[in-house]
Amino acid sequence: MSNPLVGIIMGSDSDLKVMSAAAEILEKFEIPFEVTIVSAHRTPHRMVEYAGQAVGRGIKVIIAGAGGAAHLPGMVASLTTLPVIGVPVKSSNSIDGWDSVLSILQMPSGIPVATVALNGAANAGILAANIIGAYDEHVSNKLSEYKQELSDKVLTAVDKIER
Amino acid sequence: MSNPLVGIIMGSDSDLKVMSAAAEILEKFEIPFEVTIVSAHRTPHRMVEYAGQAVGRGIKVIIAGAGGAAHLPGMVASLTTLPVIGVPVKSSNSIDGWDSVLSILQMPSGIPVATVALNGAANAGILAANIIGAYDEHVSNKLSEYKQELSDKVLTAVDKIER
Amino acid sequence: MSNPLVGIIMGSDSDLKVMSAAAEILEKFEIPFEVTIVSAHRTPHRMVEYAGQAVGRGIKVIIAGAGGAAHLPGMVASLTTLPVIGVPVKSSNSIDGWDSVLSILQMPSGIPVATVALNGAANAGILAANIIGAYDEHVSNKLSEYKQELSDKVLTAVDKIER
């Protein structure tokens, strides 16, 4: 695979079952990516290093997933000028997902995180494609096709339900 | 000003006092933008038109702010392949902001909105700069300077408080 | 069946298991209806078309069900003068139903949605009957009988429990 444009990171390998949906979307859109584990709380120095080197390695977008008191997306955003997409994961220790959502979304002025829905890793992948597609016509066309697919699936369901 | 790269839209002119912070940030980062009112509920056809033409007009990022049952960001996202940044506005009819946040954040799989904090219009501007800066070194450098400014302000406060 | 008076629409065929309760009620009350899929986010142009043509097709009430960031009921309400009944669906991506409820209920001034309880599709059907029954004595009588049935069931349970 060519150099990754998107870095998908998560706080724990237990988040992988949610976060793999982001990877599947990027594969579908033929956008090169990498996947790894970076824990804000268990490997803080690795997190500082990862975030600090991302621009230089050619990464365009970072997707970071975490649950509970989810500090990874916001901390990475504090350490890079790249857009960081945060995926609130409804982990086993989360209070119905509210902690994951609020600790990613409610960033202070100056350090935004592009937050998607709870467990919305597929949408994180699409948002990364939206960003890259704004500058890359191949990806933009793939996105248009994808929108058409979504619409076609609805129309197929319409046919079934109305018959 | 040259052709706008960012479109800032909002559901009502009463949202302007919150949303103008996005415009100020883009001015600071020397990113051309436009500001207008597009109401999902009062001008739905205008919304369809605006979203449908954005790519063709050279827009790279759309920032959409709305409050209460806030449908503008998600509906625009359904009508474009561009990244859409949603700003939940704590409008006068909102229940402490929860409706604004949830109706922007919790988009279904396939149509993401990059949601920022409640009333976080400044962060929406910075996130737009993060996106553009991933492909534009001038903006990227501006972002690095901005991060330095944020840090310098903290250190100045440290000096005052520790003296 | 004669021309439909009620249009039951939903954002996805996965909502059908909840929304079919509305159809069952309308059948019981002998009110002609139609059921189809109209997705605000995946088929926005279909939604505009559906809502715009409903009055002309003789529809009197639209029942719209959706979950998560549920924009369908409110967007349809923005595009028609008919009463729109919104059913918040507790879909798999919903945060305990709060997003579904708030993004349907908290509509801005000017564009109401008649919101019923979470997953309350049966009540949406009854509410449509209440509306039609205000102008149609046959339906009004059916509603009176239905109220009697509800009461009779309680009294039967009373007999069982007190014996």
Next chain:
Amino acid sequence: MSNPLVGIIMGSDSDLKVMSAAAEILEKFEIPFEVTIVSAHRTPHRMVEYAGQAVGRGIKVIIAGAGGAAHLPGMVASLTTLPVIGVPVKSSNSIDGWDSVLSILQMPSGIPVATVALNGAANAGILAANIIGAYDEHVSNKLSEYKQELSDKVLTAVDKIER
């Protein structure tokens, strides 16, 4: 005024400052209405009487506003076959409006209340007009004009903001 088609009731005269918006809308749409106080908890027998006689008096829609543990809309709905629109009022004893919303919205299967947004009395008036307009072309036309007005106001704001 001719016989009222809409009955606007509320639990306390302190709700009048919120509920009068419903009356203003109905005046605008030239729909005859009545306004009175009916308390579920302080005048339960009056409530039973009011709800029981509404159909016979020619009322087509009841708008009921209440706050806190708001039982008026649901109890009235249990006593009539007419559509009942519930307005959750953020009264002084309410916990941020959540009690008002939930005790009106979450009605059990069989007895729906058409709930509008917190303090959404204007929308209750419009919804009553939607219902009546489905059977009355004069009101339907008024609603179309009203939608045009809402749109025009947005376009006027657009002109101001873009200049």
Next chain:
Amino acid sequence: MSNPLVGIIMGSDSDLKVMSAAAEILEKFEIPFEVTIVSAHRTPHRMVEYAGQAVGRGIKVIIAGAGGAAHLPGMVASLTTLPVIGVPVKSSNSIDGWDSVLSILQMPSGIPVATVALNGAANAGILAANIIGAYDEHVSNKLSEYKQELSDKVLTAVDKIER
């Protein structure tokens, strides 16, 4: 059994699996009681009658359980001078119990309901005993013995856990 001192009522026989715990406690404390179904929404006239006759029938305390938009306890309280204990039931249509709790607890000034914990029917039974025990030494002694039992169970658990 002698004349009932406590009336246990509930909105639906589906609440019986929760509410029977109140009956078991009253049996244990040898307090005569009755159990029946009284639905605020499906049998409103029966509710008015039940509440209106309770004092005359020698009832001292009413325990009322209901879920969702739970109006039974508050409506009964509006129709009697007896203390009414409300049990919020987490019914199948409830949003995690919040609607049940708030629509029972948040009664307006003038008409209190003595609310116990979600699904806390056993505690409703004990509270009824607290009330009756304030005037009846036999019940008061039973309550003292019960407190001792609760304490003894803890001490037995202590023995097991510390060994």
Next chain:
Amino acid sequence: MSNPLVGIIMGSDSDLKVMSAAAEILEKFEIPFEVTIVSAHRTPHRMVEYAGQAVGRGIKVIIAGAGGAAHLPGMVASLTTLPVIGVPVKSSNSIDGWDSVLSILQMPSGIPVATVALNGAANAGILAANIIGAYDEHVSNKLSEYKQELSDKVLTAVDKIER
């Protein structure tokens, strides 16, 4: 005044502006009472003593108000067989009253607290009268008169609003 039948206690003198409404109601109903400060956290031994002696001193009902992590009502209930009415106070350190409500309402099985609405001290007074009135005809008659007053006030408001 004769021996108090109701003990009104609260965690702090700052709660007095809320809790005095309970005293006013009891005065109106001519029920003798006492008012004092008993802090669960600052005077735990005084609390144990107060609760332990209440029955012997002829108290029939204890009304306990507290805010934030409000332990006073529940702890007093653990130390007496009397009915304890808990008033959740929206104190300055409370998160919108939710902590006060939940830490009073959600008592474990075995130790009920009769919880009233947030800041509902007047209702606590009325509930105490409901309890005493179940055994005292004078108080019961006062309660009937009070219900009539509430109703009369509504009818006076009706006259004003309908004129």
Next chain:
Amino acid sequence: MSNPLVGIIMGSDSDLKVMSAAAEILEKFEIPFEVTIVSAHRTPHRMVEYAGQAVGRGIKVIIAGAGGAAHLPGMVASLTTLPVIGVPVKSSNSIDGWDSVLSILQMPSGIPVATVALNGAANAGILAANIIGAYDEHVSNKLSEYKQELSDKVLTAVDKIER
């Protein structure tokens, strides 16, 4: 085992399956501890005694777990000068854990409880070790090793995921 430095208490033996994680951590860190049941509501006098004697018995930290209206941690804190760590337990009677969290966390000024995450008994054990480790180099070294273990586990997962 030598004299316990940490007392682990809980309101009920049903909390043991959560709270045993605290004991396991203390064993791992070789810190002597004791485990017992102390119920605020069922054994209030035992609680007063336990809290009052803890300092004299050489205890340095108390870990208290409870659910629902969880008064044990705060009441113990009111009766000792030792640091009290509170573990909100998501017990069967809890409303999604919110009652447990708020009734432990939101203590009034003067009587803190060191609250950890919902069901966070392992973290309570580590926090006790943090406290003891501030004065005991052996424990401090164990904590450094533990942090290294956490980091190593992440790196092992990285190896697996990146391969």
Next chain:
Amino acid sequence: MSNPLVGIIMGSDSDLKVMSAAAEILEKFEIPFEVTIVSAHRTPHRMVEYAGQAVGRGIKVIIAGAGGAAHLPGMVASLTTLPVIGVPVKSSNSIDGWDSVLSILQMPSGIPVATVALNGAANAGILAANIIGAYDEHVSNKLSEYKQELSDKVLTAVDKIER
């Protein structure tokens, strides 16, 4: 002042009006401390440095206050073996404090933060004293005196209110 035993840090000088209460308590208890600004998001490298050097500088407890998506306490805890007390600050950008509370409290297993009440900086100071007092008799005695003061204030209020 001798070498600080407690480090009070906060994310912004705007938090100082809340956090200064911690400093006042430590002064009262004669515990040496330092106060400074350390922003997780604006000065991440300074945060890593501060947390990494605290043990070596003789600090025994760190008190960290932050609001919104509050990452400072948890990130500092990930970088030191000292006990970290987190103060959720209800900052201007916070959603009623829920984000501040959850993003500090809900730390993952392995990295605890001792969380106190919203804006509970005074309690953070007392908790630091509880910790130090477990190993320092002078501070322990000060804490006993402080508890006596709290109790005396209640008794003085009792005298006023009962007179």
